[in-house]
Amino acid sequence: MSTAERVRVAVVGATGYTGAELLRLLVGHPHVTVTALCARDKLTPRASAVLPSLTGLLELPIEPFDVVAGKADVAFCALPHGASIACVQALRARGLTVLDLSADFRLRDPAVYARWYGAEHGAPAMLEEAVYGLPELHRERLRGAKLVAVPGCYPTASALPAIPLLAAGLARADDVVVHALSGVSGAGRSPAASTHFPECGEGARSYKVAGTHRHTPEIEQTLSGVAGAPVTLTFTPTLVPMTRGILATVYLRPTRAVTAAELVAEARRYYEGSPSVAVLDPGAHPDTLWVRGSNRAHVAYFVDARVDRVVAQCAIDNLVKGASGQAVQAMNVCLGFDEGAGLMTPAMFP
Amino acid sequence: MSTAERVRVAVVGATGYTGAELLRLLVGHPHVTVTALCARDKLTPRASAVLPSLTGLLELPIEPFDVVAGKADVAFCALPHGASIACVQALRARGLTVLDLSADFRLRDPAVYARWYGAEHGAPAMLEEAVYGLPELHRERLRGAKLVAVPGCYPTASALPAIPLLAAGLARADDVVVHALSGVSGAGRSPAASTHFPECGEGARSYKVAGTHRHTPEIEQTLSGVAGAPVTLTFTPTLVPMTRGILATVYLRPTRAVTAAELVAEARRYYEGSPSVAVLDPGAHPDTLWVRGSNRAHVAYFVDARVDRVVAQCAIDNLVKGASGQAVQAMNVCLGFDEGAGLMTPAMFP
């Protein structure tokens, strides 16, 4: 594919962590060219002034939104929730295909959005058009889609190991606990006391415990759809002192006696043809170390027969499979590219 | 108390992490003097050759076991399980009071020991004498005790938040999950692939998932005793990239509708007079950062009313309240000192 035939791509919110990660992935993508960058309050002739990792590799200016929108066929929006809605509306009005990494188009029901995000949704009519961009679940609906709500990092890591079991009726819908660990980059690029290096380096702590984190309804929506019954769960997000990675542990109740080998086999059937998911051999433990920088999800299953419980785990890189990589993967499906295009590099180890 | 009146203390296994931490705490203890050090295969005229932190502060030799045993009234054994039994026997035979930090005397039932540790217990008769050294639970039994089995790090952090609820009948005994994060020092001082810096620094991973970790029966023994009914649980130990600290999250089912404020009040009643436990105000989150280097346990309670579940958490320093500090605390009770003697220094922050 010659450069002339490449799809022109813009990144809005280019200087946050998911924006920077989009650029890293898109610079090496075989079918697209990054043509325009946008970032609030950061106009500059050289993006490398804000992201020195780009020095000599991608020396585009950061330009106003209106300029950027005119230079691309596809746009990635990496803005905070709330701020994203107007931007997505404007891009869709100009006909661009939009991959939105915020939470604004993920929940199907505007009333649920209002309850968890504390504000009425600004464009409820657009929720119809939006496809939830978990390719492993909605691959067919994504083909040709014009607006993709890229899933959150916790929801991706929490849903992937649970989906095959709930889809197969192997786990109960009404007794689910998700204990998820996240690296600090999940908190974004704005400095804060809780992410100040000296106060992170030896600190593990949960936050928004007992059903108050906004990813809760997103996980429940996904799993309820799969289970065909309302899934409610306890979700405990926990910050641990690493930069990247999510390790989600999902505690489930089996509907009948099962073995780890059965669950692994079932999940491998489910994820056959999914280039980003690897179901580990029974006994192997997912580790964020082994997926860092890659668009991989490592999934594993354990059975605690003594107490009749299944422990399902998933490790991803929160900025790749949990955000920017998944957005690129969804774009690949939308535009008819190979689903793994530009995404099959192994993790950076160590 | 003059130096002459101080109790003479020996540390066996002085160069491992719990040994080193014992020395740090005992050097500043007002009622004891460290008089002798022992460590397998590490004979040296100056312990600081192995532990440079002692340079100029505690320049004792590391001597053979027989020499050491003759120089002290009290001994701390910081040896691996299995290796500890013979050492404890010899020390007790010479009349020393022994604080054993290994797992060898924690389980009451030698059959349970054999099942989980894969070998017959070498001195089952001594299990009668041993007191499980969680002062918050067994304070009275510890007074005058001659052999103390110092609890494990995970069991301490897992039991402390659950005990008041089970004791008060506020939580069910048959539906308990413990998800516990540990710093890497919990794996000991022997280098291994899984604790090699480049393979830890960005890695979060569980191990011995689904009921295979040896701390499982220890936690169950403690909680069953409190609940007056058999407690079985799913325990998920997880390694996160920090040096010290345990954050245990205990998922419980309430026996009736409860609020976090009620649980906090109940736990504060239970731990009144316990100088090492702080029950945090409702809404506050325990953080390993705030207890590092101290003998403190920070306990907190959350209620997920939406799904009828209690989330109880506890943060400790695995090497202090989870090992060496708890051993000193137990010694204080055994010998009739103030329980907090030498242990009331705030955490090292940051």
Add this chain to the structure above:
Amino acid sequence: MSTAERVRVAVVGATGYTGAELLRLLVGHPHVTVTALCARDKLTPRASAVLPSLTGLLELPIEPFDVVAGKADVAFCALPHGASIACVQALRARGLTVLDLSADFRLRDPAVYARWYGAEHGAPAMLEEAVYGLPELHRERLRGAKLVAVPGCYPTASALPAIPLLAAGLARADDVVVHALSGVSGAGRSPAASTHFPECGEGARSYKVAGTHRHTPEIEQTLSGVAGAPVTLTFTPTLVPMTRGILATVYLRPTRAVTAAELVAEARRYYEGSPSVAVLDPGAHPDTLWVRGSNRAHVAYFVDARVDRVVAQCAIDNLVKGASGQAVQAMNVCLGFDEGAGLMTPAMFP
């Protein structure tokens, strides 16, 4: 010494890192009692609300400056430079002995202060009274002193290894390079982009390179005094991803052929009677790991005979021997206590 006889101590700026560290050290000090806390904009009935490490251990209120000043005999000022001058003046006017941890009273010459700190000194007359609080150098002048300028972290680590060589005429004054690594806590408790966890964790970077860091004239002042000749040097402060610690490497030119053993012997002579300095055996390498949390300075010497250069190194904990511990050490000397009182605990390892 009974509690009634203890010296009453106040900490102004109690909630920053050096303030918190002062509290950790002073709570365990045998001759003082912390009686009052002050912190700008942080009035609260319980300091533990801001510093949870104090929960249950030191539950003092944070009070206005005027209240605090009336409750103590000795005050530690842990404020930013510039803000400290007025505070110190007020405390001295009320007769308190003051240990000032800022840079405001360190430089003897107000013109040098004005050049490097960009503002006229607000109380140049007080510079006469101030004693530079490096006890290893100014022990006699500190006895009975009423105002102590506690040295900076970099200057302490840079000066300690160089002093004995310059004092003995073993190194030239006109060819000195100091390359110093610092943990991130040296940047203080205010969050910033450069200290945001994800942008620190794998980043080593120098700053204020080539003679622009304000500690440069402080190091030069100290070393010039010792050498009896003007010392000018190149100073390269460098941030590395750890919370605490300074490792200073000083490159010097010997005035004659020397060996490491000679330099070690000379430094041991110089620091005889100094309880906080350990000169390591030839061949041993200072490591911030081994001094963390302690008031120790580990000093070592190497000779690169091939190129006629001496490499002198020193490791300290920037918040202890580089700030709060040194302040307590200076107080001990001022008040006639044992110099090491409350400061002889080994480092926290690991």
Add this chain to the structure above:
Amino acid sequence: MSTAERVRVAVVGATGYTGAELLRLLVGHPHVTVTALCARDKLTPRASAVLPSLTGLLELPIEPFDVVAGKADVAFCALPHGASIACVQALRARGLTVLDLSADFRLRDPAVYARWYGAEHGAPAMLEEAVYGLPELHRERLRGAKLVAVPGCYPTASALPAIPLLAAGLARADDVVVHALSGVSGAGRSPAASTHFPECGEGARSYKVAGTHRHTPEIEQTLSGVAGAPVTLTFTPTLVPMTRGILATVYLRPTRAVTAAELVAEARRYYEGSPSVAVLDPGAHPDTLWVRGSNRAHVAYFVDARVDRVVAQCAIDNLVKGASGQAVQAMNVCLGFDEGAGLMTPAMFP
């Protein structure tokens, strides 16, 4: 280029850190295909059993050396020094182009090798054929080369900033100090006490201080060649708690009054056409964070006019531009590919 036309590449020593990094880079390289893997004592049908990052992405077996040698046109040797010589000989005898990442073919003079590596060189005749693989210096000699000695990590970071100044006669050859910080992955994948997570995480320490590190003669050889005069220097390797990255600081004496802007201009002239080197604007500081995972070298210059000294710095990723990326870059030049092929991805930030 179709798959059939791709160059077949083998990696010997595939499971160490530089081996794993070679695989990460080569999997995405547009002109080569990895066809065979070798690793001592690690025969396995699936390399992902040893390197889980490869799961589902590169599922080659690890095979005996003789099998591997027959399956490739080009081989990368990522073995320890000493072990590499025989392997390289065998591969060359079979006609393969060899990129050797060990130190075995870097020093031109076998006597120097014997002095620093403590053993006679096993194949001194092959030193003639070997080209030192720093493309920025030996680009022309590399074209068509059959044996490349890939430079060490420290030598790359130390030489790149010094080369332009010495080549232009702007710095003296006889007064050079290199203070270099390295991430822990530089110590390799074998666990050891000094790289055990709990003993690294807060530790900064130098090692082999004062002219005893084996990279010293390698740096001197490179710089002497450029300067046209013998360069001797003091080299201080220092381990800091990060996984990847080298920050080298080179202290030089200018031969005349210079400004940072002049040095930047000179270096930009020198490195024009070098796709892996970026010379930063005056005032900007190289940071290992901004090059991690990339084949970039960020170079910067400072002038300390007060003391007549130049401070030159360079940040690289030790496993990429300091090893595996540089090897791929050298291969690109050897085989006539675009020098940056497969190497122009921005750093992984954060």
